[in-house]
Amino acid sequence: MKKSEWSDKQLEELLRQMPRIQDNRNPRDIYQNLSIKQRKKPAWVVPGLATAAALLLIILLVPNLLGGTEYSFDSLKQENSSSEEKISLSDENSANLLKKADTADRGQEISEPELKMMTGSNKSAIYDDEIGNGTVITYWIPDSQVQMLVPISTVVNPDTSKDWLTVFTESMGLLKEEEWGLTDYYPLNATFKWDSNTNTVTVDVPSDHKYGQGSTAETIFIHSLNNNIASNSKVNKIIFTTNGQPGIELGNHGFIKEMKVEPVGKHAYFSYTPDGMDSIYLVPSTEKYQNLNEAFEAMKAGQQELGLTASIGPSFTFKEFSIKENRLIINMDENSKMENNLATVISFEAILLTAKEFGIETIAIVNPPIQLLGPFDLSKEIKVPLAANLRLIQ
Template structure:
């Protein structure tokens, strides 16, 4: 066997360069196992000693390597956790800063949220055109106004946009009756301030009193909501008049802009959507409308829209402005339900010819996207639904 080229000194020097090992045994016990006699090692012991040293190195270095890896991973986790805590702290600090300005954290967050608004306002449409459709509910008991915004087109009038957009409505997805597009053609006679409605001879709008009333009501409300047209001319295949089973033949229809409705909550079955729907009857004044809006309406399953979340102490009207006084000590929660109540009041005020609302002594400054410390304009149209 070839003699090892390693000397005792070289082996000792190699062992000194190894990582420090802490041995907790008593030094006396260690030295008892070592021979202090200097004698020549047998040649066959040297390779065994080298193998033992290599094995010793393996068991010494591997735990330290694993420990180093775990320390690195732990350090990364601590750094990530530290950054996450810093982000949370920054968010809390931001909210606290807003609270110092008089806003709670929830109010500050809702201030930037538009999802709680249901209606369309004039600062949102830019140059777009607002069209309102009246759609029967799932049981065809009431008509729900649904409004869309379409891009501007100087080459099209409102009636053209109305007819072209009918097929884009998603009534069933919205929890309503699939009623559009209407089985009729529409023509605008601007000279005579008239809309001409022409149905085919096989139309179904004359079958049953409920169907007839719904069709005629939709025509009136549609024209009144989207134009200043006063008259509707009815035709069948280009010939004057439409035959209705209960009303007989009708060749024209007056557009009645009665106004003075109160707005209530309507929620379709199986959905969490809240629509703001006008009452079927009208009210003598806005005070009577507000009083009615505090209770549910049996007809059409309309729910009260003014509840404990928005209590009006007193109000007055000055120059088309509704001034609402509230009890500052009354609890007002900044929730979607309270936002809907405020919008129901806004839409009701609009129906009575009011242009702006001022809330005095409000318990909170911000209600969803509304700043109650400033005058708020009434909406352009209710129940906005985006379309493609």
Template sequence: MKKSEWSDKQLEELLRQMPKIQDDRNSRDIYRNLPIRKTKPKQWLVPGLATVAALLIFFILIPKLMVGPQYSEDNASQEKSSVERDIQTADKNSTIALKKDDTSSKARTFSGADKTQTLKTAIYDGEVGKGKVLTYWIPDPQIQILVPVSTIINDSNERTWLELFNENMVNLKEQEWGLSEFYPLNASLKLDNKNKSIKVDLPLNHQYGQGSATETNFINILQKDISSNSDLKKIRFSTNGEPGIELGNYGHQEEVSIQQQKNHAFFFYYSDSNEIPFLVPSIEKYKDIKMAVEDMKKDQPTLGLKSSLLPALPIDEVSIKEKTLIVSLKEDASLQDDQPTINAYESLLLTAKEFGLEKVFITNPPIKNIGPFDLSKENKVPLAPNQRKLQ
């Protein structure tokens, strides 16, 4: 259609110029003459729409209904697989955790010891068999105390204790144990059965006379090594085959007596390498075991020693009956079946041995066992402290 050339303004002006038209009829007459048509809705439309809607919903749901069981089965299978994977992962993690815990437990034990859930640290009757027990005394890193370390040596050649002692001192692991390097000795040790003594021959350039602390430790260690492993009474010195040894603090020495050192109390010494303490005898000697036990309840900070009884073993009183130490605990005492309590009990056993006793009996134990020890019975004192395996 061709676009009109008239503008709105021109049309409006044209309409104004046209003559007016007026209808004189009444409005009611006009309304009455209008044709009114009433259309009845068709009856089939509503049911038809409902049917169409139902069919539409049906066709929408059919695929889901058909997939539903399969979907549920697949979903259940996936959930089952997920659960199984979770269980396997948990089992694997548990196994790894157990292995780590086992490794950690082994790392906490001292090197070469019998690795059980709870550890005895000393050597007892029935553990030696046909072997021989040797004890070496080793200084701590500060050279303040001497730590006894014991081992069982199996030998089929029936050699003497001193031959085995000389042979195995090179196998000591002082640094690994957190102690000071001291062995092997720069000396030759030989038995003199005729004079019931040990011959100690040193080279001309030996280091044991360099300072009072060094020579004192050398003499003390020799005395303790020999007294712990034999009943010999003398050390006879020579230098490069010539009688005697020159020591600044002792002067010229040809012979030193050996005395069995007893009546000490055992304390804990914790080295940097191990969580389980060494059991170490005191420097001080005690008049009786009651005084020793009382001191074992306290630390000895100047020597780096810790109480071996508290808090693990709260002892009230001790007494002696024949060769047995009778121990009563405090009334409200509670014992734990754990490593610290075993260590505390062994310190008591070793202290009893120092005073010539053979057994220990607790009259009122709150539990029956701590580790391998049956507290309802008397327990024998150990043969030697601080076991380490060398072979």
């Protein structure tokens, strides 16, 4: 056979001028086929045919091999390492892995505490075994009709350089009230200053503030300030100023300089669904109850005038309960038809949150009809939540 007069450089230039052929085969298959072809060298093949076949193979594969060989092998490595990661992590927590992989694809970062909370099936509240080193912040947001306040809680990463009030005020602008079916209320048109020595918070408003225009605006403003500070701190007094001058003018309260912070407690939690939304919130009553029995009875009826529905339904009926050293013991009815569904989980969390309002720390269920209720194991004592209605903000 006559030696080719084409140099390597000329062949390469000729191949570059040919039309590009897209090879859609898997890189793994190409690599296998090449390996097999390299091992098989039949001696009986006519040299001319072998040369033609080799030239055709080069034409087909050179563009992919030159431009994509490194990518192909890297892809194989990535597939193998990804498989190894899935195997090792799935045993630990498969739900966390799925969430982590999904967020990695989107280029988003989700902290470990957030992953734990997201995987709790049907949970709405925040529990102390889920937050890691994070800090819980609760905001009290008016409902869409501005009739009541809905507690919305989130978890922020710890920052030792910032006090609780700085974290609280910096995060106000990140709330998504309208997206959650609530009133767009934050950030408040005020500045806040915490004095750790006197255990007070100074709230300074501009002279053109709107918080005193109308009884509803005034009531919501006063109650939200009280609940926000009571839920997130041990502060016992609020000092008001306007443009740095003592006092604030409000329609019903008149001119006031300070206000005592009332602790949040002794309320009953009801179910609330904003109009046109699927979200279900657990919301405390506007009035207080003298004891836990009164609160439980109210929770069976609801408060229709505020759009609050009963949170203890037929799916969670119990005969009696007792309290021993901050421990609530609930004896279930033998005929209870408890089902493992969302409605029952909501009832149980409403009971947990209401019990917390009366100083209860743990709840034990005696003779539960089922052992597992959503994420809860009813055969064990369960701690009350840290806060209601978890929503994650960036």
